Amino acid sequence: MQGVFIKAARDLVIEDIPAVAVGARDVAIAVTRAGICGSDLHYFLHGGFGAIRLREPLILGHEIAGVVTEAGREVSGVAVGTRVAVNPTTPCGHCKYCREGLRRHCLEVRFLGSAMRFPHVQGGFREVLTTRAENIFPLAPDLTFEEAAMAEPLAVCLHACARAGSLLGKRVLVTGSGPIGALCVLVARHAGALEIVATDVNPFALGFAARMGAHETIDTSDAGALDRFTSEKGHFDVLIEASGNEKAIRQGLECVRPCGVFVQVGLGGDISVPLSTLVSREIEIRGTFRFDAEFKMAVDILNSGALDLKPLHTHTFPHRSVMEAFEKAADKSSSMKVQLSFA
Numbered sequence: 001m002q003g004v005f006i007k008a009a010r011d012l013v014i015e016d017i018p019a020v021a022v023g024a025r026d027v028a029i030a031v032t033r034a035g036i037c038g039s040d041l042h043y044f045l046h047g048g049f050g051a052i053r054l055r056e057p058l059i060l061g062h063e064i065a066g067v068v069t070e071a072g073r074e075v076s077g078v079a080v081g082t083r084v085a086v087n088p089t090t091p092c093g094h095c096k097y098c099r100e101g102l103r104r105h106c107l108e109v110r111f112l113g114s115a116m117r118f119p120h121v122q123g124g125f126r127e128v129l130t131t132r133a134e135n136i137f138p139l140a141p142d143l144t145f146e147e148a149a150m151a152e153p154l155a156v157c158l159h160a161c162a163r164a165g166s167l168l169g170k171r172v173l174v175t176g177s178g179p180i181g182a183l184c185v186l187v188a189r190h191a192g193a194l195e196i197v198a199t200d201v202n203p204f205a206l207g208f209a210a211r212m213g214a215h216e217t218i219d220t221s222d223a224g225a226l227d228r229f230t231s232e233k234g235h236f237d238v239l240i241e242a243s244g245n246e247k248a249i250r251q252g253l254e255c256v257r258p259c260g261v262f263v264q265v266g267l268g269g270d271i272s273v274p275l276s277t278l279v280s281r282e283i284e285i286r287g288t289f290r291f292d293a294e295f296k297m298a299v300d301i302l303n304s305g306a307l308d309l310k311p312l313h314t315h316t317f318p319h320r321s322v323m324e325a326f327e328k329a330a331d332k333s334s335s336m337k338v339q340l341s342f343a
């Protein structure tokens, strides 16, 4: 079988890899769709992010949907042929955070396609992925693999919005309208937000935020684009920051009301924030990291048809065209969610 390795920035290679033995509690999944995430793009464009660097060839990919081809002997209730989404996170279950119920902060977590640990955890851009049976979630018959492979970013956004607290009746500003920002718009809308304004400097992305339910989209290429929200100490109860861009954070914070909440989605890097605004307006800054129970929630929501993610999927490339796929995913003016197909 083949897998897509990254060896260094812009150095993607397809190589034959040996099949991984299916343990007693494992399942083998024929990968049908695998999404390219912002973090995969960081490896592609920069060889990593922050202190996390590629130290050996890594199979990227953690937004995976496919079909069960084999189940271990202790796995019950999973038939060969079951269509599934794969939760890419495997917490250890016994470290101090796992025991406290904070599994997303597991000290020994294994996350597919990540260089955080060494040896790196090899990911899902491969024809067959072997994973623990508890990491798979069956799909409703009419849910497409394209949507199912977006369960992971949806789970990220469900957790991010949960970190903001109840959004019912709230005014919400979402800065950054890539796939994560657009999904946060969708979740906030579903959670009963009164007003959702989405920003970006890219008109193509803003169109998706509008389709996902933003009441207003604003191109912040114009310096004064948010000025009307900054008077009288701000307008929004909640800022969901999904750009990681310092300028967007500064602009966004000026629009947050006293005692508002600022949720930073994504790592962002070493960015300076205007502490005086945070302090004088008593704004609460909250991080959000991955997800835990929200993965199952994401698949349940997709299976129910309550949220429609289909418009976010813009491109699928066969895995042999992986370079083309990554170049397209990096081109924010013409793509949102780009996926690889392995079938």
Ligand SMILES: [Zn+2]
Residues within 6 Å of the ligand: 037, 038, 039, 062, 063, 152, 153
């Ligand atoms: Zn992702």
Ligand SMILES: [Zn+2]
Residues within 6 Å of the ligand: 091, 092, 093, 094, 095, 096, 097, 098, 099, 105, 106, 107, 108, 109
């Ligand atoms: Zn743990």
